[in-house]
Amino acid sequence: xxxxxxxxxxxxxxxxxxxxxxxxxxxxxxxxxxxxxxxxxxxxxxxxxxxxxxxxxxxxxxxxxxxxxxxxxxxxxxxxxxxxxxxxxxxxxxxxxxxxxxxxxxxxxxxxxxxxxxxxxxxxxxxxxxxxxxxxxxxxxxxxxxxxxxxxxxxxxxxxxxxxxxxxxxxxxxxxxxxxxxxx
Numbered sequence: 001x002x003x004x005x006x007x008x009x010x011x012x013x014x015x016x017x018x019x020x021x022x023x024x025x026x027x028x029x030x031x032x033x034x035x036x037x038x039x040x041x042x043x044x045x046x047x048x049x050x051x052x053x054x055x056x057x058x059x060x061x062x063x064x065x066x067x068x069x070x071x072x073x074x075x076x077x078x079x080x081x082x083x084x085x086x087x088x089x090x091x092x093x094x095x096x097x098x099x100x101x102x103x104x105x106x107x108x109x110x111x112x113x114x115x116x117x118x119x120x121x122x123x124x125x126x127x128x129x130x131x132x133x134x135x136x137x138x139x140x141x142x143x144x145x146x147x148x149x150x151x152x153x154x155x156x157x158x159x160x161x162x163x164x165x166x167x168x169x170x171x172x173x174x175x176x177x178x179x180x181x182x183x184x
Contacts, residue, residue, distance in 0.1 A: 016090035073143025
């Protein structure tokens with residue numbers, strides 16, 4: 001007997017794109033309500049910010065932390081695929097956008113901004129610009145779709161290599177950040 005396939009509305013690519021765009025628009029609205037700036041308050045707009053400068057940290061479209069969002073997207077693909085293997089890829093992608101938006105919404109609350117900015121070993125952090133949060137969500141999707149196409153072992157090697165690169169470059173990453181949060 002063939003496996004039962006999810007025939008939900010999210011099987012339609014158009015509906016999934018609309019749902020993902022609606023979630024993204026909700027994130028932008030929430031960030032504006034929180035008072036997050038559209039772009040870096042310094043007035044500079046860049047595609048890549050490679051230095052951890054107080055004025056531009058998490059303010060540009062992409063930075064070192066963008067790679068962590070790629071890893072998060074890879075992990076989301078693996079998790080959702082294990083938990084809901086019959087869901088169409090488009091439906092899983094909507095869940096990835098929703099998960100990323102939920103993280104960005106929480107990460108930019110005053111409580112989490114204070115938590116991240118008061119860690120003694122962490123780089124200065126004052127919250128994301130909307131440009132940066134948007135880029136982060138796109139990087140989650142990039143990681144998600146990479147994991148959908150690549151063999152599992154390649155995805156795992158890439159995730160470990162990205163995290164190690166970030167840890168060596170800026171002294172932060174998933175492992176170090178998690179340890180920092182746990183230790184208070």
